[in-house]
Amino acid sequence: xxxxxxxxxxxxxxxxxxxxxxxxxxxxxxxxxxxxxxxxxxxxxxxxxxxxxxxxxxxxxxxxxxxxxxxxxxxxxxxxxxxxxxxxxxxxxxxxxxxxxxxxxxxxxxxxxxxxxxxxxxxxxxxxxxxxxxxxxxxxxxxxxxxxxxxxxxxxxxxxxxxxxxxxxxxxxxxxxxxxxxxxxxxxxxxxxxxxxxxxxxxxxxxxxxxxxxxxxxxxxxxxxxxxxxxxxxxxxxxxxxxxxxxxxxxxxxxxxxxxxxxxxxxxxxxxxxxxxxxxxxxxxxxxxxxxxxxxxxxxxxxxxxxxxxxxxxxxxxxxxxxxxxxxxxxxxxxxxxxxxxxxxxxxxxxxxxxxxxxxxxxxxxxxxxxxxxxxxxxxxxxxxxxxxxxxxxxxxxxxxxxxxxxxxxxxxxxxxxxxxxxxxxxxxxxxxxxxxxxxxxxxxxxxxxxxxxxxxxxxxxxxxxxxxxxxxxxxx
Amino acid sequence: xxxxxxxxxxxxxxxxxxxxxxxxxxxxxxxxxxxxxxxxxxxxxxxxxxxxxxxxxxxxxxxxxxxxxxxxxxxxxxxxxxxxxxxxxxxxxxxxxxxxxxxxxxxxxxxxxxxxxxxxxxxxxxxxxxxxxxxxxxxxxxxxxxxxxxxxxxxxxxxxxxx
Numbered sequence: 001x002x003x004x005x006x007x008x009x010x011x012x013x014x015x016x017x018x019x020x021x022x023x024x025x026x027x028x029x030x031x032x033x034x035x036x037x038x039x040x041x042x043x044x045x046x047x048x049x050x051x052x053x054x055x056x057x058x059x060x061x062x063x064x065x066x067x068x069x070x071x072x073x074x075x076x077x078x079x080x081x082x083x084x085x086x087x088x089x090x091x092x093x094x095x096x097x098x099x100x101x102x103x104x105x106x107x108x109x110x111x112x113x114x115x116x117x118x119x120x121x122x123x124x125x126x127x128x129x130x131x132x133x134x135x136x137x138x139x140x141x142x143x144x145x146x147x148x149x150x151x152x153x154x155x156x157x158x159x160x161x162x163x164x165x166x167x168x169x170x171x172x173x174x175x176x177x178x179x180x181x182x183x184x185x186x187x188x189x190x191x192x193x194x195x196x197x198x199x200x201x202x203x204x205x206x207x208x209x210x211x212x213x214x215x216x217x218x219x220x221x222x223x224x225x226x227x228x229x230x231x232x233x234x235x236x237x238x239x240x241x242x243x244x245x246x247x248x249x250x251x252x253x254x255x256x257x258x259x260x261x262x263x264x265x266x267x268x269x270x271x272x273x274x275x276x277x278x279x280x281x282x283x284x285x286x287x288x289x290x291x292x293x294x295x296x297x298x299x300x301x302x303x304x305x306x307x308x309x310x311x312x313x314x315x316x317x318x319x320x321x322x323x324x325x326x327x328x329x330x331x332x333x334x335x336x337x338x339x340x341x342x343x344x345x346x347x348x349x350x351x352x353x354x355x356x357x358x359x360x361x362x363x364x365x366x367x368x369x370x371x372x373x374x375x376x377x378x379x380x381x382x383x384x385x386x387x388x389x390x391x392x393x394x395x396x397x398x399x400x401x402x403x404x405x406x407x408x409x410x411x412x413x414x415x416x417x418x419x420x421x422x423x424x425x426x427x428x429x430x431x432x433x434x435x436x437x438x439x440x441x442x443x444x445x446x447x448x449x450x451x452x453x454x455x456x457x458x459x460x461x462x463x464x465x466x467x468x469x470x471x472x473x474x475x476x477x
Numbered sequence: 478x479x480x481x482x483x484x485x486x487x488x489x490x491x492x493x494x495x496x497x498x499x500x501x502x503x504x505x506x507x508x509x510x511x512x513x514x515x516x517x518x519x520x521x522x523x524x525x526x527x528x529x530x531x532x533x534x535x536x537x538x539x540x541x542x543x544x545x546x547x548x549x550x551x552x553x554x555x556x557x558x559x560x561x562x563x564x565x566x567x568x569x570x571x572x573x574x575x576x577x578x579x580x581x582x583x584x585x586x587x588x589x590x591x592x593x594x595x596x597x598x599x600x601x602x603x604x605x606x607x608x609x610x611x612x613x614x615x616x617x618x619x620x621x622x623x624x625x626x627x628x629x630x631x632x633x634x635x636x637x638x639x640x
């Protein structure tokens with residue numbers, strides 16, 4: 001499996017950049033599309049023996065123990081879905097052929113980085129793949145070299161560099177303490193009550209670095225600028241999956257499989273999660289830029305994942321993993337819709353828009369599905385994951401945090417209703433009378449993502465049993 | 478005062494110079510010297526493999542890449558350079574303070590010195606094993622990062638030149 005997700009994409013990027021670039025430029029889109037489709041199939045049908053038998057030529061190449069468990073598969077699936085969506089959005093929003101070709105190359109590199117993060121079992125290799133993802137993300141944000149995008153990319157580089165310093169220092173300390181960098185070696189020394197001061201200090205440093213990467217409050221300064229100034233296809237990728245994998249998935253993996261839970265880690269996670277939920281929701285209420293509002297909404301939703309994880313209970317962790325997947329899907333849908341609106345109207349300012357549902361009915365309708373799911377309205381996918389998190393908080397006697405989580409859902413509904421009213425409902429705004437629905441490809445993507453949101457919600461018992469419940473195996477305490 | 482302490486002080490001063498240097502090229506040279514001094518420290522601390530990598534990659538390759546990238550940028554005028562320099566001093570005045578305070582903290586704290594002693598270093602015969610077996614995935618990771626770096630130069634510099 002490692003060959004399909006790391007080696008083949010890597011050789012693919014190299015071949016795409018060999019001579020005959022005009023031919024390669026035409027092939028690049030289809031090559032990337034097949035890669036991401038295969039990734040989705042591998043993640044869903046991971047039990048199949050086909051992967052083991054068909055890749056015998058390549059698989060012995062890596063002399064590394066990859067960590068592929070049920071948490072990895074659900075995130076690999078989300079990476080495949082969001083990367084494919086971003087690729088399709090780029091086809092309609094990046095006009096220049098060279099720009100599109102560079103985008104596809106970097107998208108494949110970013111997906112290798114993310115798949116690597118999900119599959120490694122060594123903290124230094126984790127850092128290497130985090131850097132691959134981050135470097136690709138910086139360049140993708142600055143792809144069109146516009147002033148604001150360069151500023152957004154610079155803020156991301158700057159804060160990401162601070163996160164890198166923290167994580168590298170932590171890894172150095174852990175290496176000194178444990179003599180190794182594998183998850184197992186570190187777990188044996190730093191988890192449990194007998195951990196030394198330097199062990200705890202290293203854990204704290206690493207967690208702070210991950211909070212920056214995940215855009216958790218108060219380390220979120222870079223996120224609204226990076227999300228809102230990047231090209232639409234890049235915003236889809238950043239908001240949909242890059243920050244989820246580099247910050248939030250890594251946080252889950254490191255806490256569950258390496259550092260372990262103790263009272264302090266639980267309190268820090270729940271406090272940071274609750275602050276992110278409220279700060280993100282309140283900031284989203286005051287925005288008039290469509291993408292910036294979605295960026296603050298992401299901060300708020302990431303807060304739910306961190307809050308669920310912080311409970312340290314089985315239900316809370318399963319809810320956090322499920323919300324991570326759901327958020328990847330519905331936030332990607334919302335960013336695709338914002339890309340469609342920006343493409344057709346030329347603006348993201350919600351005060352200049354209005355009545356677009358009459359002109360863009362599919363975009364308007366799928367946007368309603370996405371925001372209802374984000375707000376936790378039944379029977380959509382977001383309802384179930386939020387319910388699991390809130391029940392986990394209540395059952396672990398964290399009543400105040402449970403009340404905050406419920407109240408913030410009302411705030412989420414408020415800012416999304418405000419967005420829907422300003423952009424899609426009411427009279428068609430002046431100058432937008434001749435607007436048409438987005439191109440077929442973008443409409444298709446919106447419908448597919450909305451169908452996933454509805455489908456996962458309606459078939460929750462099946463999805464839960466097949467993909468979420470098996471994550472229980474990871475939780476050994 | 479041992480040789481290592483003197484080298485450590487030189488390395489720290491050079492690192493500071495790298496941050497506050499007026500021109501990017503001088504900062505690059507500062508970084509190369511910092512890296513070269515670190516190489517000597519690594520040899521002294523019985524880590525010849527790490528030292529060779531530091532010398533070839535950090536002192537050599539990275540300096541060449543930085544110098545090439547700087548050659549693609551538009552140089553600042555003398556007036557602009559002085560302005561940037563003043564701003565840098567204003568922005569980073571706290572760096573030497575942090576450095577001195579950290580040194581004082583380390584000197585008077587009860588951190589066991591054994592914690593910072595270099596552990597077993599890889600011998601020459603272990604190099605192939607370390608690179609190809611133990612850290613193979615990181616080696617691939619580095620190749621991918623270099624690929625991403627090449628794209629960044631193409632995207633951010635080459636096309637700007639064309640325009």
